[in-house]
Amino acid sequence: AQSVTQLGSHVSVSEGALVLLRCNYSSSVPPYLFWYVQYPNQGLQLLLKYTTGATLVKGINGFEAEFKKSETSFHLTKPSAHMSDAAEYFCAVSRRRGNQFYFGTGTSLTVIP
Amino acid sequence: KAGVTQTPRYLIKTRGQQVTLSCSPISGHRSVSWYQQTPGQGLQFLFEYFSETQRNKGNFPGRFSGRQFSNSRSEMNVSTLELGDSALYLCASSTSGSGGDTQYFGPGTRLTVL
Numbered sequence: 361a362q363s364v365t366q367l368g369s370h371v372s373v374s375e376g377a378l379v380l381l382r383c384n385y386s387s388s389v390p391p392y393l394f395w396y397v398q399y400p401n402q403g404l405q406l407l408l409k410y411t412t413g414a415t416l417v418k419g420i421n422g423f424e425a426e427f428k429k430s431e432t433s434f435h436l437t438k439p440s441a442h443m444s445d446a447a448e449y450f451c452a453v454s455r456r457r458g459n460q461f462y463f464g465t466g467t468s469l470t471v472i473p
Numbered sequence: 474k475a476g477v478t479q480t481p482r483y484l485i486k487t488r489g490q491q492v493t494l495s496c497s498p499i500s501g502h503r504s505v506s507w508y509q510q511t512p513g514q515g516l517q518f519l520f521e522y523f524s525e526t527q528r529n530k531g532n533f534p535g536r537f538s539g540r541q542f543s544n545s546r547s548e549m550n551v552s553t554l555e556l557g558d559s560a561l562y563l564c565a566s567s568t569s570g571s572g573g574d575t576q577y578f579g580p581g582t583r584l585t586v587l
Contacts (some may be wrong), residue, residue, distance in 0.1 A: 392573040403477070403563055403578035411573040450516065459504060459570040460529045463516040 364451050366464035374472045379423075379438040381467045383451030386432065391453040393434040394461070395425055398448045407449075410434065421445070446471045474499055477566050477579035485585045491552040494582045496564030498545050502577070504528075504570025505547040507539060510561040510581070519562075522547055523570045551584075559586045 367382040385391060392411050396404040408419025415427040421444075425436045434451060451464040478497045486492050498505050506529075507519040518531040522541035539549040545566075551558055561583050565576035 394575070396578075401580075401583075403580045404565075406575055406577070409573075409575060454572055454574075459506070459567055459572060459574050459576070460518055460521060460531075461506070461508075461516075461565075461576060462518070463508075465515045 364453055364462055364464035366449075366451050366467050368467055369465065370468045370470070372470040372472055373441045375443055376440050379436070379441045379445065379469065381436040381449050381451075381469065383425075383434045383436065383464060384432055385434065385451075385453050387453065387455075389455075390427075390429055391455055393425075393427060394452040394454070395419065395423070395434070395436050396450045396452060398450065398466075400447075404450060407436070441469075441471045443471050443473065445469060474501075477564055477577055479562075479564050479579040479582050481582060482580065483583045483585075485587065486554050487587050488554055488556060490554050491550065492554060492584060493548055493550045494562055494564075494584075496547045496549075496566075496579060498547070498564075498566030499577055502566035502568055503545055504567045504574070505541055505545065506565045506567075506570075506576060507547070507549050508563045508565065509533075510563055511559075516563070519549065521570060528570065554586045556586050559584060 363386045365384045394409045395407040410427045418424045452461045504523045506521040521529040541547045561581045563581045565578045567574040
C-alpha cells in the first residue's frame with residue numbers, strides 16, 4: 361500500500377530564509393510524486409511533479425524538489441521565502457497504474473516578516 | 474481553458490438529510506476524482522470516475538455515491554448526513570486518469586452538517 365509522510369505539520373521560516381518541507385513515501389516501486397499548495401478557502405494548486413527523467417524538478421513560484429530513490433524522499437525547497445508562500449503544502453503520490461492519489465497530512469508554512 | 478468548477482461552494486444541511494454536489498471538469502478531461510478534506514483526517518480519496526464508470530473507490534460507507542455523465546460532469550451524493558460528514562469536498566479532473574496524470578482541483582464545496 362502507498363503511504364506518504366510529511367515531517368512537521370507546522371514549519372515557520374523568516375522571510376528570505378530557505379524553505380524545506382519534507383516528504384517521504386513508502387512503495388516498493390517508485391511512484392509518481394507531486395507537491396500541491398492550498399491557500400485558505402481554495403482548492404489545491406500543483407507546484408511540481410516527478411514522473412520520470414531528471415530527479416531535480418523545478419516548479420512554479422521558485423520551488424523545486426529532488427527525487428531521491430535511495431532515501432524514498434521528495435523534499436520541497438525554495439531558496440528564499442516570501443510572505444506569499446504562507447499556505448498549506450501537500451505531498452502526494454500516485455501509483456504507476458491508475459490515478460488514485462495518496463496525500464500526506466500536509467505542512468502549514470508560516471513566513472515571519 | 475476554464476478550470477474545474479464546483480457548485481455550490483457552500484452548503485448547510487441538517488443530520489439525516491441528503492446532499493448532491495456537482496463538479497464540471499476541465500474541457501477534454503475524462504477522469505474525475507472526489508476527495509474529502511477534514512482537519513482530523515486530511516485528504517481522503519472517495520472515488521474516481523472515467524467514461525461514466527466508477528474505476529476506483531476509497532474506504533467510505535455506501536452513503537457516499539457518485540456518478541458521471543456523458544459530458545464528463547460528475548455529481549456526488551451523500552445520503553443520511555451525519556455530523557462527521559462536515560468537510561470540504563474537492564473534485565479533481567485529469568485527462569485520462571492514468572498513472573502520472575496531473576489532477577487539477579476545483580475550489581471545493583464546504584459542507585456543514587448541523
